[in-house]
Amino acid sequence: MTNQPRxxxxxxxxxxPDFAGEVSEIVARAGAAGVHRMVTICTRMKNLPAVRAIAEAHDGVFxxxxxxxxRAAEEPPVTVGDLVALxxxxKFVGFGETGLDYHYTAESAEVQQHSLRIHIAAARETRLPLIIHARAADEDMTRILVEEYRAGPYSCVMxxxxxxxRLARAALDLGFYLSMSGIAAFxxxxxxRDIFAAAPLDRILLETDAPYLAPPPHRGKRNEPAYTAHTARVGADLFGLDYEAFAAATEANFDRLFTRAAQAVKAA
Structure with missing residues (x-):
């Protein structure tokens, strides 16, 4: 057990592959740092069995x-029905990550946009949250999120x-959440950091995006869920809160958005 705020x-x-053979140890280190839950994200449907098995093997992993x-142009097209069936x-808690990335793959913009709208439809139908990846595509991302929300509400984390x-404001105006990664600590x-500080405290989540984007003092090394605590301390400073208060706020936010994970904890 740990005395760290959760x-x-x-x-x-x-x-x-960065974590091959080490997942149990990584989950244990996370727990020692106060990180009692993790959402592991499947980015290709062919990898779903492995991702699901990790969640099934660890109580705090969804x-x-x-x-x-x-990957949208490389993968077989996914349907709303495929996603809803999940x-x-x-322990399935949300759809994604989906979104738009024009930094490396602008040539597949049309395919990406279609895939994004499919994921939004699944989120709308099931009332489970959407997990959005956005890079170098702010204008199209803003337009699609707003258009789709007008067609019917859904929940989302950026x-x-x-x-x-501008994209931050559009997302917040729709009632969405912004997730703070190690980038905010660079x-x-x-x-x-100014964008996060201007956002309502009740719309902030924490993440690592591990194995990427390790915050200081681990920058340049493999990231892992335990390092969420470093980003959380930066967030606490931004909002002028002590660590325990900021941790409690982000926990409440996560529970509000990821309702299935919150219900699982209550049932345990």
């Missing part, structure tokens, strides 16, 4: 699944948020 890593990739925008598993203030990320 926090949640809302987005990691425990099935990636999973989400979807088609990553950078909700039969009790994962690893590192986009501009020395040169003051503009991003």
């Amino acid at each position: 926090i949640t890593d809302s987005h990691c990739h425990l099935d990636f 999973f989400a699944a979807g088609v990553h925008p950078m 909700t039969g598993h009790p 994962h690893c948020f590192s986009s501009g203030a 020395p040169k990320s003051q503009e991003l």
Whole structure:
């Protein structure tokens, strides 16, 4: 047991080769740092069995699944029915990550947009949250999120948020959440920290995106869920709160959005 305030890593990739053979140890280190829950994200549907098995093997690990925008042109098309069928598993908590990435894969923009709308439809139908990846696509992302919300409400987190203030404001105006990753702790990320500081406290989540984007003092090394605590301390400073209060706020936010994970904890 740990005396650390409890926090949640809302987005990691425990099935990636970086963690092969170490998942149990990584989950244990997370628990020692106060990270009592993790959502491990499936980015290719063919990887779903491995991701699901990790969640099944660890009490505090839940999973989400979807088609990553950078893979949308490579993967077989996914349907709303395919995604809705995933909700039969009790540890399945959301759809994604999906979204738009024009930094590396702008040539597949049309396919990405279609895939995003499919994921939104599943989130709308099931009332489970959408997990959005957005990079170098702020204008189209804003347009699609707003258009789709007007067609029918849905819930969403902007994962690893590192986009501009306009997209942040559009997401917040729709009632969505912004997730703070290790990027927010990088020395040169003051503009991003300002965006988070201007957001309502009740719309902030924490994540690692592990194995990527380790915060200081681990920058440049493999990230892991335990390091969520470093980002949380940066967030507490941004909001002028002590660590325990900020941790409690982000826990309440996570529970409000990821209702299935919250219900599982209550039932345990």
